[in-house]
Amino acid sequence: MNWTWFHKLGSPKWFYGISGRFLPCLSIAALLLIGVGVVWGLAFAPPDYQQGNSFRIIYIHVPAAMLAQSIYVMLAVCGVVGLVWKMKLADVALQCAAPIGAWMTAVALVTGAIWGKPTWGSWWVWDARLTSMLILLFLYFGVIALGNAISNRDSAAKACAVLAIVGVINIPIIKYSVEWWNTLHQGAT
Incomplete structure (x- = not known):
């Protein structure tokens, strides 16, 4: 197995190039998932029977x-x-x-x-x-x-x-x- 791709990720030039392409999609996904989780947990979860x-x-x-x-x-x-x-x-x-x-x-x-x-x-x-x-x-x-x-x-x-x-x-x-x-x-x- 060729591990050169892994060592390329250790280089800032390669890493910033790859991460720059994924950043917009991952940012949107993170905001959506955090928003859904917060609303679902704080608004739609039923009250606890004791607390x-x-x-x-x-x-x-x-x-x-x-x-x-x-x-x-x-x-x-x-x-x-x-x-x-x-x-x-x-x-x-x-x-x-x-x-x-x-x-x-x-x-x-x-x-x-x-x-x-x-x-x-x-x-x-x-x-x-x-x-x-x-x-x-x-x-x-x-x-x-x-x-x-x-x-x-x-x-x-x-x-x-x-x-x-x-x-x-x-x-x-x-x-x-x-x-x-x-x-x-x-x-x-």
Whole structure:
């Protein structure tokens, strides 16, 4: 099997050419799917028998939390690719995905607080899952700050890659925190 196409994707010239062709179609599809999902989850889903309408925010909270964790795993993968194979595009992907992951983590924390107030009676508790998600937000801030603080692009790429790889240990902690510790946050349903 010929893998030259894969190595061409590592070149910014080839990648930007290919991604530029797909960008309009994927943007329209993303906007339509997000719009349908938000309207369907917030307007047409029936009320929960115990929580009433307050549970509807879960249709935003859970995907945001899953996306925040997935993006951090992607940062770690990009960090490995950048350190091992020295692909410059991996650093570009890492630097571009970090703010998106930070926003998704912030959305997950805010929507969780909005859901937690009527459910638990409190906006915030130092629960294992909530605290580990807050740590994830700080890890995102660290990657963003580290990338902007170091003026040498290669040194910044290496430092961000190392932080992303080391920080990925937080993802299983987030996932299994409700099983490992007695927490207020509900487990998988």
